[in-house]
Amino acid sequence: MTARLLDWAIAAGVAASLVAAGHPATPLGYALLAASGLVLAKRRTAPPATLVATGLLALAYQATGADVPVVAFLFAVYSTMKAGHRVVTVAGSLLMLAALPLAAILSPRSLTTYEAFAQTRDVLQIAWLVAAAAAGEALRQAEKRADEAERTREEAARRRAGEERLHIARELHDSLTHQISVIKLQAEVAVHLARKRGEEVPEALLAIRDAGREASQELRATLEALRDDKSPPHGIADVEQLVHRARATGLDARLTVEGSTDDLPAAVGRTVYRIVQESLTNITRHAAAGTARIRIDHRPDALLVQVDDDGTATPGTTTAGVGLLGMRERVTALGGSLDAAPRSGGGFTVRAELPVTQP
Numbered sequence: 001m002t003a004r005l006l007d008w009a010i011a012a013g014v015a016a017s018l019v020a021a022g023h024p025a026t027p028l029g030y031a032l033l034a035a036s037g038l039v040l041a042k043r044r045t046a047p048p049a050t051l052v053a054t055g056l057l058a059l060a061y062q063a064t065g066a067d068v069p070v071v072a073f074l075f076a077v078y079s080t081m082k083a084g085h086r087v088v089t090v091a092g093s094l095l096m097l098a099a100l101p102l103a104a105i106l107s108p109r110s111l112t113t114y115e116a117f118a119q120t121r122d123v124l125q126i127a128w129l130v131a132a133a134a135a136g137e138a139l140r141q142a143e144k145r146a147d148e149a150e151r152t153r154e155e156a157a158r159r160r161a162g163e164e165r166l167h168i169a170r171e172l173h174d175s176l177t178h179q180i181s182v183i184k185l186q187a188e189v190a191v192h193l194a195r196k197r198g199e200e201v202p203e204a205l206l207a208i209r210d211a212g213r214e215a216s217q218e219l220r221a222t223l224e225a226l227r228d229d230k231s232p233p234h235g236i237a238d239v240e241q242l243v244h245r246a247r248a249t250g251l252d253a254r255l256t257v258e259g260s261t262d263d264l265p266a267a268v269g270r271t272v273y274r275i276v277q278e279s280l281t282n283i284t285r286h287a288a289a290g291t292a293r294i295r296i297d298h299r300p301d302a303l304l305v306q307v308d309d310d311g312t313a314t315p316g317t318t319t320a321g322v323g324l325l326g327m328r329e330r331v332t333a334l335g336g337s338l339d340a341a342p343r344s345g346g347g348f349t350v351r352a353e354l355p356v357t358q359p
Contacts, residue, residue: 043079081136184212235269259298287311
């Protein structure tokens, strides 16, 4: 919005200066001058069309018999070259140079061919035309180099972050994985021996065994997430695979998608995938559920993700684990909201609303 207002302000200023410089002029001449300035409001969004429009308006003004001001056309040349339309800029400028003498000949002043060429050469000096085109090309190259430098910095930052994640993954694998595996194995052996001897297994030992299993699974999932930078990033298109895998475990999982999800920001798509992944993981591990319903609804201003199950969760019996906290952090980072809680009639609902426009 600010850029559009600035464009209109510049166009109005150029139009006012052209009208003032063209005094005295005919009513048609004033209208042509004002139009050639105002059309510059579209120089960013439609530079070739602006070049053509300012050129035609300049020729029309020349045909009225007045000396044509080329300020608007030079603005258009600069903007068109800056947008990268080199061929259009050169071709339009050459056509303008060729057409101005003809417009001067057709004007009411009845100039000879030599006088028309001499006058238009003075009016539209080639040096000014070249300078406008060179300025547009120079700024375009500068912006291109700045973009390349920014991409290089972003790639370097991603590479450093990836190396750090792999380092953390190696440290976790070398230190925690072995220790947790030993604890889990010793607990399982102790439970097996106790049952083999017909002894009652202590609840504490069963708790250690179960905790060891859970810690091993969580650590494996964490290591996979840390190493995920070497794999293509998952997005909303991969949610269907999650649902298929959940059905393979015996869970009646169904996915419903409403609206198009093709133009979603990549960060939103990754967050949707993680929400569904974590929700289905919790359902298969803890919920003792028979069904799971996943709904993705792309609305004009937001994307709704909802996962419902018919498990054993009831209000007051479920606490937020690390997975739910991670989901909430992902959603909050994108400016969205997350509700995750048991339903009064039984079962659990995860509902996230994510904005689909970048803040």
